[in-house]
Amino acid sequence: MLGRFRHIVVEGPIGAGKTSLAQKLADLTGAELILENADENPFLPRFYEDRRRYALPTQLSFLLSRVEQSRRLAQGDLFNSTSVADFMLEKDMLFARSILDEAEFHLYRQLYEGLKPQDSAPDLVVYLQTDPAILMERVKKRGRSYERTLSESYLVELARAYSEFFYHYEAAPLLIVNSEHLNFAERDSDFDLLVQRIRDMRGAREFFNIGT
Numbered sequence: 106m107l108g109r110f111r112h113i114v115v116e117g118p119i120g121a122g123k124t125s126l127a128q129k130l131a132d133l134t135g136a137e138l139i140l141e142n143a144d145e146n147p148f149l150p151r152f153y154e155d156r157r158r159y160a161l162p163t164q165l166s167f168l169l170s171r172v173e174q175s176r177r178l179a180q181g182d183l184f185n186s187t188s189v190a191d192f193m194l195e196k197d198m199l200f201a202r203s204i205l206d207e208a209e210f211h212l213y214r215q216l217y218e219g220l221k222p223q224d225s226a227p228d229l230v231v232y233l234q235t236d237p238a239i240l241m242e243r244v245k246k247r248g249r250s251y252e253r254t255l256s257e258s259y260l261v262e263l264a265r266a267y268s269e270f271f272y273h274y275e276a277a278p279l280l281i282v283n284s285e286h287l288n289f290a291e292r293d294s295d296f297d298l299l300v301q302r303i304r305d306m307r308g309a310r311e312f313f314n315i316g317t
Contacts, residue, residue: 117235137187168213
């Protein structure tokens with residue numbers, strides 16, 4: 106159905122709905138689902154309480170986990186290599202630049218360059234672009250205890266960083282989705298529209314947007 110895209114990545118800021126969409130795409134295609142599993146990072150709750158103190162261990166924990174997953178993707182099973190992921194390793198640099206000081210970022214970048222797989226570009230990236238106020242509503246709705254300290258200003262900063270990152274992104278075909286009026290988790294009609302848009306995609310960078 107989406108066979109020409111063997112490895113799809115769904116990306117976006119926290120609360121954008123990337124994990125829910127990745128799950129539905131994997132279910133539809135029978136692909137292997139690969140999740141970043143942020144809840145398994147032991148430093149993440151402490152990072153939200155004290156960003157300056159726990160930024161580096163949080164990023165390093167994510168880096169090691171995602172490198173391992175990306176290596177597995179890069180190797181792949183030649184007979185069953187279709188996969189959908191809710192993260193991309195390259196995005197980690199986005200966070201590192203925004204939360205680490207100069208010395209920490211230098212260390213992080215050295216480790217990143219030494220550990221990253223050489224050939225892990227996806228066949229398609231679906232970037233979920235969402236207004237920070239809506240991100241805040243969704244984060245509050247899901248009620249994770251360690252996310253209670255998240256501020257809208259942090260989400261504004263994060264959304265801006267994502268926008269800047271994908272503005273320059275050219276490593277794979279990119280579908281930019283304005284998800285403000287879309288709910289892929291709860292409305293099958295929205296999901297069907299997106300699947301059709303993916304099927305119709307021909308260019309290296311395209312956009313999907315619907316009104317109210």
